Amino acid sequence: GRVPPVPVARPVGAAGGALSGTARRALGLRLPPALVLGWHKAFSRRPRSLASVARLTLPLLLIVVAMSAWTTIDRFHSSPEQVGLPAALSVRVDSGPSGRNALAVLERDPQVAAAYPGAQVAALVPGQTATIALRGLGTGREPYPFVLAEGDRPRGRDEAVAGQGLLDLLDARVGDWVRVTVGEQPQILHIVGRSIEPENAGRVISTSLDTLRENDPVLGPTLYQLRLRPGADPREVAGRLTAAGQGHLDVHTVANPADGLSPLRAVITGLIAVLALIGLIELLTVIGGTVREGERDLLALKAIGLSPRQITAVTVTATGCTVLAAALAATAVGTPFARWLIDAQGASSGIGAGIARGPSPALLALFAAAAVLGASALAALPASRAARRRLADTLSAVA
Incomplete structure (x- = not known):
């Protein structure tokens, strides 16, 4: 009773064929x-x-x-050290006598692995009215550990690394020479690498502090980038350094773009x-x-x-x-x-x-x-x- 009196072929899929x-x-x-x-x-x-x-x-x-x-x-x-944030703390110092002794205060802390002196100034590039950030970090004796996505770190005179935003702004690439102006002083830099720059939309060009001093011999470090030892708590170290600086050190953690x-x-x-x-x-x-x-x-x-x-x-x-x-x-x-x-x-x-x-x-x-x-x-x-x-x-x- 379950079989129809006139069997009708039902549509089925295509046959698979013989075994391969x-x-x-x-x-x-x-x-x-x-x-x-x-x-x-x-x-x-x-x-x-x-x-x-x-x-x-x-x-x-x-x-x-x-x-x-x-x-x-x-x-x-x-x-964070692999994505352009090798330093966990940034310290700004004043220009007084206590500020000039800031490096000794920072290196005295047992959780600070390295303190890199630096300075940041606003600069202009040809054909642009908005300023870009020109940074001098580290010295020839103790270079700053830039995180590079392309090229080499700046080791010689006038060598620098730039963020992607700056390269796009200047329509430049690694290996080009660029001219920036700080105040009335021109600075010609050779871009030897592209760094990962989470700050300022990547419109940053970084070189060593020694290179910035060639145009301005009296330029001194106005900030320090601190690399901490593994396992150190940045907030705890920041509080300890602030107390040790007696009001002459402005210590804050480096902002991580992933927080947002x-x-x-x-x-x-x-x-x-x-x-x-x-x-x-x-x-x-x-x-x-x-x-x-x-x-x-x-x-x-x-x-x-x-x-x-x-x-x-x-x-x-x-x-x-x-x-x-x-x-x-x-x-x-x-x-x-x-x-x-x-x-x-x-x-x-x-x-x-x-x-x-x-x-x-x-x-x-x-x-x-x-x-x-x-x-x-x-x-x-x-x-x-x-x-x-x-x-x-x-x-x-x-x-």
Whole structure:
């Protein structure tokens, strides 16, 4: 009574065809037939297989991009010395006698690893009315540890490094000579590197304090950049130095641009959750299609002696292979795409390219493994139910 009096062929997917040479050789090597048939089932129908992989790849790729953004923000907090912030504290001194002894006061603190004297002046560049920041940091004997994304550190006379914002402003690049004016004194500098500059929209050119003194011999240090020892608390050290300076030292922590980006972590978390939900819906669609396509092969698989557990393993393997291909494609394409996207944003803001940091290989491997294992677990229940269907039900489904 369940079979129609005139059987009508139902529309089904395109046949997968005979086993490929690779699948036959794998069976010849006595690999588990469920794994071989599942792999063949996942990739034998090229157009449909590619469409399934592409639909799953898109949300996974966007998740990789979101993870890269999270890792980049975390890098600003955990390793500020790698993103243009080698100094944790900035100290401004007055011009009195106590200010001239500031270096001795700073180096006396046990948590201060190095104190770099410096000065910052406003300068003009040709064709511009707005000022840029000209900084002299460190000396020839103790150079400042600039964080470079390109080129070399300034070591010789008239050598300097510039931020991306300044290079864009002057339409210059590493290796060019630029002319800036401080008051009425011109200063010609050779840009030997591009530094990561979170301050002043990247419109900063930095050289050594010795180079600035060539034009102004009486110029003395008006600020000190302090690099602290590992594990030191910047706020605690700042309070101790302020008390030691007896009102002649203005100590404050160096502003981290990531402090204003901390709320983005909640946005990234929500975005990952939404993308995971989209990926789950696509995965359920793929599982449903794989189970329906496997119903017409059920009799053949039982005829060659596969048990219901092995038939279930065929569907689970097919789903796992599809998700694995999508995860590998998302990782391979998403990591460089995220790096390019973050660096492009950094270049447009003046900080400069070179700040992007992708997830670690271990995290990407864990992400791919979690996607494959989760997909396999979701496919196990419907595949098990389909493998245990009665023969009469199977005949009615394929009639």
